[in-house]
């Protein structure tokens with residue numbers, strides 16, 4: 001079953017521009033110039049129940065606008081959105097029972113009351129029974145280490161503490177679908193790891209679908225096999241994170257420092273049957289084999305070289321996902337699809 005079905009989804013905004021000078025400002029008071037800008041430009045995608053998908057793009061690419069349409073906060077200009085079998089905007093009340101939302105920059109907890117009071121209020125809002133609440137939330141509270149925070153007012157919590165509480169709050173009704181918009185923004189590494197572990201766990205335990213928007217690609221790498229990449233309102237990639245790396249990763253580099261004198265010609269002969277290119281940094285005497293992503297070739301290069309020479313150091317370099325994605329945006333290598 002599909003948790004999310006998006007067809008020809010479009011959202012246009014009016015972008016107002018100001019006229020110059022005093023007379024321009026005066027005229028702006030009465031009529032304003034604007035042009036129509038599509039923030040989301042006729043996109044299509046589906047997400048299956050239980051998938052964890054990274055929804056990525058640069059600032060202004062249209063991520064938040066999409067999430068707002070998927071959660072029923074904004075109505076599309078055209079196209080259709082079916083989430084959990086419903087139209088999010090039209091069937092609002094029934095719909096919100098089936099989703100959880102965490103916006104990293106905004107809070108759904110009440111600022112001045114204790115965390116557990118917020119939880120209790122949300123339990124009422126979502127009409128969760130005592131039995132369900134206890135069974136589910138006891139576990140959530142334990143896993144996210146919330147026990148010591150429960151009687152503190154939200155305003156007294158650190159960012160990391162608050163984000164863990166936000167996540168728990170979004171899960172009070174144990175929704176089958178979770179939208180996370182920058183859930184780890186500004187958090188330290190340990191809290192990030194905890195949140196990731198927790199998300200993996202609920203995905204495994206309840207088959208919860210997760211759509212994750214983040215600028216932190218390590219979140220995506222830790223959680224999502226699939227990424228949907230957005231650029232100026234268009235989907236420019238939808239597929240496995242792994243294939244993205246294979247296709248655009250530009251291979252690996254294996255650098256050797258030797259304890260004895262090595263010859264470039266000899267290394268080339270040793271590996272003549274492999275699809276690689278040797279480079280030499282003469283000043284540092286570092287020999288580098290540039291390869292594709294074939295692991296067999298990488299291991300052959302290392303095995304043959306180490307057998308022929310005494311080696312001081314070997315390093316394998318590959319571009320990070322961050323670099324690959326930067327590359328794609330910079331070079332515009334992908335076709336709009």
Ligand SMILES: Nc1ncnc2c1ncn2[C@@H]1O[C@H](COP(=O)(O)OP(=O)(O)OP(=O)(O)O)[C@@H](O)[C@H]1O
Nearest residue numbers: 013014015039057058059060061062063064065066
């Ligand atoms: N209410 C609005 N009125 C006019 N333009 C808007 C409105 N909301 C968003 N936009 C424009 O739509 C485009 C997409 O914005 P959106 O917030 O969806 O991007 P984003 O990918 O979420 O960016 P970020 O990573 O900065 O959050 C931007 O050009 C933005 O200026």
